[in-house]
Amino acid sequence: MLSWALFFLVVALIAAVLGFGGIAGTAVSIAKLIFFVAIALFLISAIAHAFRGRRV
Template structure:
């Protein structure tokens, strides 16, 4: 999932450089959403690992 967030971030940067504002904004928003979903999944995974370990 982090890989997809990075891909959308790169697409947003490239689109911004070439002047495609709408595509850049949409790609940046998608990258941000995917990044936060990744962070939530990471935190849940770490908590589950710690609970299972004890």
């Protein structure tokens, strides 16, 4: 999922360099959304793992 965020970030940077402001802004928004969703899923997974504990 973080690879998608990185992809959209690269697309945004290329679009910004070429002067496509609207496309760059949209790509940055998508990259930020995907990044924060990935962070939220990571935190949920870490908390679930902590509550589950270690099984023997």
